[in-house]
Amino acid sequence: MQSSTEELNSEDSGVQDVGPQIRGLVVEILETMSDLLVWMRWKAVEMVIIICVILLVFWVALFLYGSFYYSFMPTANFVAPVNFFHRTDCPSPHHPMCSFPMANVSLLKNGKHQVMTYGQPYQITLKLEMPESPTNQQLGMFLVTITPYSKAGQIIGVSSRSAMLHYRSSLLQTLGTLVFSPMFLSGMSEQKQSVTVELFSEFKDDSYKPTVGAMLEIHAPNIQIYKANLYIFAHFTGIRYLLYQFPLISALMGVMTNFTFLSLIIVLSFLQFNLNGRQFRRKARMQQEEMDEIDDLFDDPSEPHDRGIIPENVDTMDSNSADMEESIPDVTGEDSDDSRELTKDEPICEDGNEETILRRRHLSQDSLQAPQVLTETTDKNYYRVGVCSSS
Numbered sequence: 468m469q470s471s472t473e474e475l476n477s478e479d480s481g482v483q484d485v486g487p488q489i490r491g492l493v494v495e496i497l498e499t500m501s502d503l504l505v506w507m508r509w510k511a512v513e514m515v516i517i518i519c520v521i522l523l524v525f526w527v528a529l530f531l532y533g534s535f536y537y538s539f540m541p542t543a544n545f546v547a548p549v550n551f552f553h554r555t556d557c558p559s560p561h562h563p564m565c566s567f568p569m570a571n572v573s574l575l576k577n578g579k580h581q582v583m584t585y586g587q588p589y590q591i592t593l594k595l596e597m598p599e600s601p602t603n604q605q606l607g608m609f610l611v612t613i614t615p616y617s618k619a620g621q622i623i624g625v626s627s628r629s630a631m632l633h634y635r636s637s638l639l640q641t642l643g644t645l646v647f648s649p650m651f652l653s654g655m656s657e658q659k660q661s662v663t664v665e666l667f668s669e670f671k672d673d674s675y676k677p678t679v680g681a682m683l684e685i686h687a688p689n690i691q692i693y694k695a696n697l698y699i700f701a702h703f704t705g706i707r708y709l710l711y712q713f714p715l716i717s718a719l720m721g722v723m724t725n726f727t728f729l730s731l732i733i734v735l736s737f738l739q740f741n742l743n744g745r746q747f748r749r750k751a752r753m754q755q756e757e758m759d760e761i762d763d764l765f766d767d768p769s770e771p772h773d774r775g776i777i778p779e780n781v782d783t784m785d786s787n788s789a790d791m792e793e794s795i796p797d798v799t800g801e802d803s804d805d806s807r808e809l810t811k812d813e814p815i816c817e818d819g820n821e822e823t824i825l826r827r828r829h830l831s832q833d834s835l836q837a838p839q840v841l842t843e844t845t846d847k848n849y850y851r852v853g854v855c856s857s858s
Contacts, residue, residue, distance in 0.1 A: 524733065528725035532718060540710055541584035541701055547572050549593070549683055549695035568690060570683040572697050574615070581679070582699060583672040590700045591667040593683065595630070596693040599640070599658045603632055609687035613666045617676040630664045659693055669702065 554566035574582050583589055593611060597603050608631045615623040635643075643658075650656035672678050683697070703711045710717045 520733070524729045525722075525726055528722050528729055531725045532721040535721070536710065536718075540707060541587050542576070542582050542699075543701050543703075543711060545574070545576070545582045545699040547574070547697045547699075549697050551683075551685065551692065551695065553688075567688055568685045568692070570695070571680060572683060573680050574678055574699070575680075581672075581677055583670075583678060584701075585672055585674040585677075588669040588671055588702045589667065590665065590698075590702060591626075591670055591681075592698045592700070593664045593666055594696050594698060595662045595664070596659055596695070597632060597662055598691055598693060599632065599635070599660060600691055602689055603691050606687055606690060607631055609685060609690060611664045611666065612684045612686070614682040614684075615670075615678045616680055616682065617673075618679045619676070621676050623673060623676055623678055624667075624670070626666045628664050628666055630662050632660050632662065657693075 549570045549572055551568035551570045553568060576582050591613065593613070608629050610627055610629050612625065612627040614625050617623060644651070647656055651658065681697070685692075
């Protein structure tokens with residue numbers, strides 16, 4: 468019975484010993500889980516902030532590249548319809564059209580913005596769609612003239628080029644008509660030719676007289692035209708050529724360059740801010756340590772002024788104190804007008820066992836007389852220690 472009771476007591480004691488350990492382990496696990504959750508929360512917040520900053524920098528880089536492209540790249544091409552007109556007030560009734568076909572073409576985009584950029588060379592071309600009629604075939608060569616003008620009506624330049632229909636023999640015309648007769652009958656095709664006339668190969672706009680329009684004239688009164696269009700193409704060189712010919716690669720390189728530059732600025736700014744914060748904390752810690760040293764110095768019981776050590780040569784010390792007190796004038800209300808108190812504490816030297824006991828006393832600036840010289844002084848905010856030597 469005693470052995471069974473002892474076994475039960477030992478088991479109870481073992482259970483009692485394991486209980487606190489389990490509780491401590493559970494508490495540690497809960498604390499670890501809470502710390503882990505806090506750490507994961509902070510990491511998630513940091514990741515969200517980093518992703519937002521990256522997206523913001525990317526959009527800013529994209530906006531900068533788009534602004535640069537819009538301001539740097541001029542209009543690549545421009546197409547304007549040409550509508551010819553004739554004068555009909557002819558004096559002779561036998562000639563209903565008494566002038567050459569003429570057209571006034573505006574070179575402003577939407578009637579407001581200039582198409583051509585200063586200093587950029589442009590190619591100006593006129594494209595005519597003419598029917599293969601006997602009248603046009605009998606014309607032969609004809610002359611096309613263009614005259615650009617400014618807003619004030621000043622003529623900027625004049626260019627004339629000749630053109631004609633391409634020659635086709637009667638047999639070739641007959642065969643072409645037979646082969647394409649189904650398309651001609653259905654209206655899907657027409658018997659016409661496109662004549663392209665290059666009027667300017669490298670036209671540069673004048674910054675003092677910007678071009679706003681052009682006059683076109685065809686020196687053939689009986690010419691027949693289906694449709695006419697004026698084309699302006701820009702000849703790009705250098706960076707503009709790369710931006711126009713390789714837009715995707717240029718956009719990728721430009722956006723990545725802006726993104727890298729902005730990221731570098733943000734990283735350097737963060738490092739500078741972090742460095743300034745560390746320096747500020749270091750200075751504050753050093754000031755706090757100095758203040759703690761001063762407090763420890765005042766609270767240290769081993770210092771002479773705290774423990775009240777009396778020098779051995781009491782007579783010498785008393786005499787020196789009496790001399791110093793005699794040298795100090797009366798600082799009562801009667802002499803307050805002739806002297807002013809110093810804002811700092813002046814030391815009084817008292818000799819004792821080649822040591823110095825410095826005491827603070829408010830002295831008058833005019834009546835301060837120091838018979839002895841204070842050397843090897845270490846100045847603190849509220850406490851001064853030094854060695855006195857006779858002058």
